[in-house]
Amino acid sequence: MRLQRLRIEQVRQFRTPMALEELQPGINLIHGPNESGKSTLVRAIRAAFFERHRSKSVEDLRPWGDSAAAPTIELKFDHDGQQWQLTKSFLQRKRCDLVIDGRSFSGEDAEEKxxxxxxxxxxxxxxxxxxxWGIPGxxxxxxxxGQDIEKAVEHAGDHLKSALNNLVGEVASSGGDDVIQAVEKxxxxxxxxxxxxxGEYQQLAAERDERQRDLAELATRIEQYRLHVDRLGLLSAxxxxxxxxxxWEDALRRMEQAREQFRQVESLQQQQLRAQDSLGQVRQNLDLLRQNQEQMQAQGTKLKQREAELQAARQRLAGEEARTPGLDKAVKDARADYEAATRVVEQARQQEIRTRLQQDVARLEDRYRTLRQNLDKASGxxxxxDQGRQQKQENRIDAEAVQRARTTRRQLDEETIRSQAIATRLSWQLEPGHTLQLNDSTLAGEGELRLLDEGQxxxxxxxxxxITPGGEDLASARRxxxxxxxxxxxxxxxxxxxxxxxxxxxxxxxxxGERQVRHTEDLLLSVAPHGLxxxxxxxxxxxxELQGCKAHLDGALETAGEQADHIPGLADAEHARKVAEQRVAEAEADRNRHETRVLTARQTCETANREWQQLSTELERSGNPQQLQEIAGTIAATQRREAELVKNLEEIESRIRQARPDLLQQDIQRYRQAAETQQAAQKNRERELRDIRVRLEAWGAEGLEEKFNESTAELEHLNRRYSELHRRAEALDLLLTILTDKRQALTRRLQAPLQKHLDHYLSVLFPEATLEVDEHLVPGRFRRGNDLxxxxxxxxxxREQMGLISRLAYADLLKDAGRPTLIILDDTLVHSDTGRLDGMKRILFDAAQRHQILLFTCHPEKWQDLxxxxIDLETLKAQPLL
Known part of the structure; x- marks a missing residue:
């Protein structure tokens, strides 16, 4: 079967006619981006074959929003040397016409064909x-x-088996089925x-396992019983x-001895603390006595230092007071310079204001000229x-309504031409002077008319x-x-x-008018972006603003003096003022520092004089030599007391070191822990002895060895029955495997033609691999090397690749049996890597030598080497259909 032409009209997005012409017998690569209509073409082919023309369930074919549409599909193909042409319309104009080498069929007869x-x-x-859907599905x-093939094979199974029977003949194998079913049962x-x-086999296995677990548990408990008996004797001793x-009593006694020794050491430590406190107080008194002695010795030296400091302070004060007149004059001169620089800055600032006003006037004049020009343009x-909007308003009309009217008139013209072609033709040639009357019209001479309606x-x-024009087509054309x-x-x-x-x-x-409005709005926006x-x-x-700036400029020029040309710039004037201001600040700072130094020198002089007089008076009142002698005697007695306390403290510390209090504390802890551990161990032995005696009494009452012997006998009986069923199950399983293999060998004879085609394609993609089909011809087990x-x-x-390979093998099988084949692939193999895709291209090219393939894709770059x-759908859609 070779599809030669596909034409669709009013199908989904294809409102106007679109056709695929001169399709090739091999591969036809049809490409376009998403939503370009590829799936619509596939749906149209399926609808032309699968859907009844009177079906009301094909609303998905209707163009969106067009309730008057009549989706129409035309197909032209050849098969077995015959030309087939199918025309099918749905919804508003339900019709199905099929022409086979000049023989016409319509309606359900055409669909059944x-x-x-x-x-x-x-x-x-x-x-x-x-x-x-059968074979096309x-x-x-x-x-x-593409990866879902099981259901498709199931729906086409009868047709595939019929093709196989035509190739290899009927093979009956029901004789062995009864045996296989009996063995299976x-x-x-x-x-x-x-x-x-x-069943019983499973139950015996479960009981056998349970008995084995019980025996193992009994053996474990018997072994534990014996171990507990041995443990009881050892623990009792x-x-x-x-x-x-x-x-533990010896440990407690030693702990008490260590505690007594530690209490003695604590008593020595208390004596040590009291001796340390006494020594600290003696040393503190000794330090105070020595400080008093040093202070009294230093007062004579300090009086001489105070007199020297007083003379030096008087000399510094006299020197600072001599510098005061010069610093006052420097401050006065710096202030005069600063006032002069300030006046110059004010004159420079007035000059800059005049210059800025002149610049503003020039800028505003330029801006006014520009705005005036833009205003004139904007007015135009x-x-x-306004003229464009008036034209648009006067001619306002619905473009979609015009398009609908244009489409209706074109349909009317086409239907008129079609009706003229099928109308009853009346021609006449009359002798001069003779006439005929057709309804209300007079016919004379010669002429021709085409009649659609009844006439007299x-x-x-x-x-x-x-005259009554006949035929269902003519009546339909009139309507x-x-x-x-x-x-x-x-x-x-x-x-x-x-x-x-x-x-x-x-x-x-x-x-x-709309274009003129848009263009003019753009021009107006360019000169008046915020409106006219x-x-x-x-x-x-x-x-x-321009007039105001001119008035300010005129006033500034009138107030300008004749010396304006000799005024420096504002920046230079401000720099000069800043320098003058800095000199004033420095002069004032020097004078302030000088005044501070004068006040400081005067204060220092007064302080030195007061301290000298005070120290001199104190030395005259106190008897300094007698106090020094008394302090020396007190210091000697305090030193002897210090030596006695140091010797006593050293003896106490020696006795404490010899007693080792840290080791005594460790001994106390060690003996206590030893006693507690030994007592706890004895209690644990007592508790364990009690538990073992109770457990042994309980196990002795259970009769463990008698139970073990009984369970052993039951297990032997179960093993014998289990072995019997196990041998029977293995025998039946082996017999069923042998019978199934024989049955599969017979099935493989039926599958051999299909398997041959599968192996042919599969070897291109996976050398040494096999893909087996089951008795229902569904691809199943896949083997590649050691992988199964x-x-x-x-x-x-x-799976997508295996699905396509299987479909091509089915197509070869059908072709060998003389059945028509047409392969349609809609965006297939999109999940294949580059290597696998190259192999699938070789397979498709090989299959195209025997079958016609319509390959739809949105990735034409992947199929350039096919x-x-x-065929570019976008190009076809842009070309008018003649």
């Missing part, structure tokens, strides 16, 4: 579903479903489908020996904008002939013409025009 040819079923009612891959009593025990020796643009032809002197004429009249009446040409002229004038009124106000404000698993366990991309010329 297509279903019989391609191997699918038509739904009894409603939309077509996957279970109806297997070979036509929708976007994102017996095996199912003992084993699950995965080979695990079930240890308990009796400890009770006799009582080692505003006038043009009157032959003078002969009679009347009734369609009437409907289109009424629709066109309604469109024109809604637009308020006499004809489509007038509507198009109004639309052109409206669009011209804002521009007028800004122009007036600028003029007012189901096809459904592969990655998404690998060896075919691509």
């Amino acid at each position: 297509l279903a019989e040819l391609l191997g699918f079923q038509l739904p009894k009612k409603g939309v077509s579903k996957a279970e109806h 297997l070979l036509w891959v929708e976007q994102g479903t 017996q095996r199912a009593e003992l084993l699950t489908a995965t080979g695990k025990p079930r 240890e308990f009796d020996r400890a009770n006799a020796e009582r080692p 643009f505003q006038q043009q904008l 032809l009157t032959i003078p002197g002969v009679g009347r002939l009734g 369609t013409l009437a409907h289109l004429e009424q629709t066109l009249s309604e469109h024109l009446r809604a637009l308020g025009v006499a004809g489509v040409e007038e509507a198009e002229q109004r639309l052109a004038r409206y669009q011209d 009124e804002r521009l007028r106000r800004e122009t007036g404000d600028t003029f007012t 698993g189901q096809m459904t366990e592969l990655s998404f991309g690998a 060896g075919v010329e691509p």
